[in-house]
Amino acid sequence: MSVATHEATPAATKPPARKSKPEIRPGLSRWLPYALVAPAVLMELVIHIIPMLVGIWMSFVKLTKFFIANWSAAPSAGINNYKVALDFDNAVGEGLLKSFGVTLIFSLVTVALSWVLGMAAAVALQPTFRGRSLVRTLFLVPYALPAYAGILTWNFMLQRDTGAVNHVLTQLGADDKPFWLIGSNALFSLITVATWKLWTFAFLTLMAGLQSIPRDQYEAAAVDGAGNLRQWRNITLPALRPVNLVLVLVLFLWTFSDFNTPYVLFGTAQPPAGDLITFHIYNASFLTWNFGSGAAMSVLLLIFLMIVTGIYLFVTGRKTRRA
């Protein structure tokens, strides 16, 4: 009848408890932790892990609509699904490559914009002023809003003849009304809408990170004659480094597999300039009902994201050790 004893952690310090090692005690504590994580493990297995393995299997079979209800009869496709997806001379491979390019531009620009705006706002709200909490609350609304509600509003605003965006442009003296949801402007629309939603998450996270920087560091720097810009470079940025590392990676992984924005903005008729990869795979699978091909593309997407994450962690980890 005992849980592992552990040196008391003062509540004020950061919680290091998970890193330190509680002692093992015999009896209950031997099986209890397993019983406690079992339900979570079971659900993760059923909804994430097993489907992922099935997805890998699917990418090696010819799983067209004839075999959906009877998948064990689907004939093997070898690596054919991958060959088709990566053959950039045929329509399927070319489409995937273009979609990949669009997605890469989309995520890099969206992450950069979201980070810059989030940082700008977090720093602006760092010192207290009247109305600060009101502004903070307002800035968090796009994050709190269900994604589709915000995107639907943007969809309305980006309509060619009845939208607010073209109305403003006309008032500013633009001659013609551009299309925002079809044609080459679609990418621009995607970036705007995704940034609108995402920057507030960067803001939320960075603001939380700023709170942990002790005030006296700034005071000491000010005594040394450091201006705001230098304080930001020498104190704020280094202190936020761990937060930034996680934040940028998470933002990138999210935007790269963003589905909501293109789906709610364009419906199933995706313009080539707004053909983000998740959306592309979705359409390739559910419009043609060729799940084997869609699964192969999904696996390629996963491999790409894993490589990016691996390189990112390796590079940033090495820099951290050197510093």
Place this chain on the structure above:
Amino acid sequence: MLETKGFKAYRAVVLVVLGLFVTIPLYVMVTSSLKPLKDVQGAFTWWPSNLTIAPFIDMWKTVPLARYFVNSTIVSVVATLLSVALAILAAFAVSRFKFRGRTVFTTTVLSTQMFPGVLFLLPLFLIFVNINNQFGLQLVGTRLGLIITYLTFSLPFSIWMLAGYFDSIPRELDEAALVDGCGPMGALWRVVLPAARPGVIAVAIYSFMTAWGEVLFASVMTTEANRTLSVGLRQYSTQTNIYWNQIMAAALVVSIPVVIGFLLAQRHFVAGVTAGAVK
């Protein structure tokens, strides 16, 4: 930070620019929901000249919005309750016990959060279809299928956040409870949980928001019977008309509960995110 003139000017610019960026869509949403149909089908106007609340009444008739509402509410509430319960148990194990496989568990669970949804959408859909064929348990087109799917979406982050929260609760408190004759579960229930209440609330709101706003799986796993709001709102675009005023009214109404919930608990949420991000 020195509150110099330069900083104040910088702050003013940031507040105005970002304030407008955030507010304009919200403003358009609210004002357009108060316009008659012909006004949202004509040129855009900033001010609704023919103010009407008709869209808020008509939106229930144009599409079966009430049914979507019920579906979304049941799915989100049940998924949230289950997800939070599972997360509490797992986070307690991670925070208070040393056991073989603990690191594997936390890293595996966290990495599933990073997988793109489309990766397991197709297989999960197929698994559900085949479960139905084999065992007659219908998961595509039912609320049950959505519930078990959604509860796992928020689970990894919830476990991570709650474990961080539990870590910050001094173990002396657990030990005191053990001395008083509680078992470990008693200590969780009587001591750890009450102390971690803000964290639990934050996690619950996060789970609810995740389920309430989910689009990808809802677009595949729902039929008319279990359609949720996230895909139901598309039904306002018919072949003859797009009822933008009703869409905006409905978007506003479905947003209010989550926005209020989030804003009320934002403090706990920020604390929870930091606890996670700092690690």
